[in-house]
Amino acid sequence: MIITDTHTHLYSEAFDEDRHEVIKRALAANVSRFFIPAIDSTYTASMLQLEKDFPNNVFLMMGLHPTHVKENFKEELLHVENMLAKRHFYAVGEIGIDLYWDKSTLSIQIEAFKHQIALAKKYKLPIVIHCRDAFNEIFEVLETVNDENLFGIFHCFTGTLEQAQQAIAYNMKLGIGGVSTFKNGKIDTFLNQIDLKHIVLETDAPYLAPTPHRGKRNESLYIIQVLEKLSEIYGVSKETIANITTKNSKDVFGI
Numbered sequence: 001m002i003i004t005d006t007h008t009h010l011y012s013e014a015f016d017e018d019r020h021e022v023i024k025r026a027l028a029a030n031v032s033r034f035f036i037p038a039i040d041s042t043y044t045a046s047m048l049q050l051e052k053d054f055p056n057n058v059f060l061m062m063g064l065h066p067t068h069v070k071e072n073f074k075e076e077l078l079h080v081e082n083m084l085a086k087r088h089f090y091a092v093g094e095i096g097i098d099l100y101w102d103k104s105t106l107s108i109q110i111e112a113f114k115h116q117i118a119l120a121k122k123y124k125l126p127i128v129i130h131c132r133d134a135f136n137e138i139f140e141v142l143e144t145v146n147d148e149n150l151f152g153i154f155h156c157f158t159g160t161l162e163q164a165q166q167a168i169a170y171n172m173k174l175g176i177g178g179v180s181t182f183k184n185g186k187i188d189t190f191l192n193q194i195d196l197k198h199i200v201l202e203t204d205a206p207y208l209a210p211t212p213h214r215g216k217r218n219e220s221l222y223i224i225q226v227l228e229k230l231s232e233i234y235g236v237s238k239e240t241i242a243n244i245t246t247k248n249s250k251d252v253f254g255i
Helices: 019-028 041-053 073-086 106-122 135-145 161-169 220-234 238-253
Strands: 003-005 031-036 058-060 092-098 127-132 152-154 172-176 199-201
Touching: 003 199, 003 220, 003 238, 019 031, 019 220, 031 041, 031 220, 031 238, 041 058, 041 073, 073 106, 092 106, 092 135, 106 127, 106 135, 127 135, 161 172, 199 220, 199 238, 220 238
Parallel strands: 003 031, 031 058, 092 127, 127 152, 152 172, 172 199
Antiparallel strands: none
């Protein structure tokens, strides 16, 4: 059984004291594929070091996170362009729109989002979308760029059944993580109406730890709780969930 964490910030400062131990704990539980989203240029060196330390398990993305789209966003986008031109990454992400923290940057968030989608298409890569309080805005952008070259993952999906179906219509898998285990998470009430072929697993570590670890630092090992929850929701074995979601991740990332 191979379990894939399609979204984990293992380079985060939250893991500075025990990063290798965290990864080894996950590996011991068959969580052996870690896809690493970017935030901004300040984290690139630590991402590259993580890949160097675990070359068979760590797969990097490149992108500018929407909450880090600031006054210098054009310089940050140039860094993304330069890195994509220099070497292979497995996705452009995480990118998107976040209106929870700052609504004043919406226009430049949209500009950065569209620019990075174009880069993904140029390199024939998937996108990994961050969406917070911004489903309508995200869908409006996707509608303008929708074609056969648009595909990827709707990271940390927390929307409604209708929004899930809309995301899938844009050739997106749904990234399902700790929220599925929350009592008020709501997505567990309709997930079984979505075919497993549209689902991938993620942690978003160190954020959004699943029950019973909620409120603590998340880590990739805790994807086991998400796996167990989906096994319960879909009424199939944990091995079936692991196998299908790992296959789905291979379909998206090409490895």
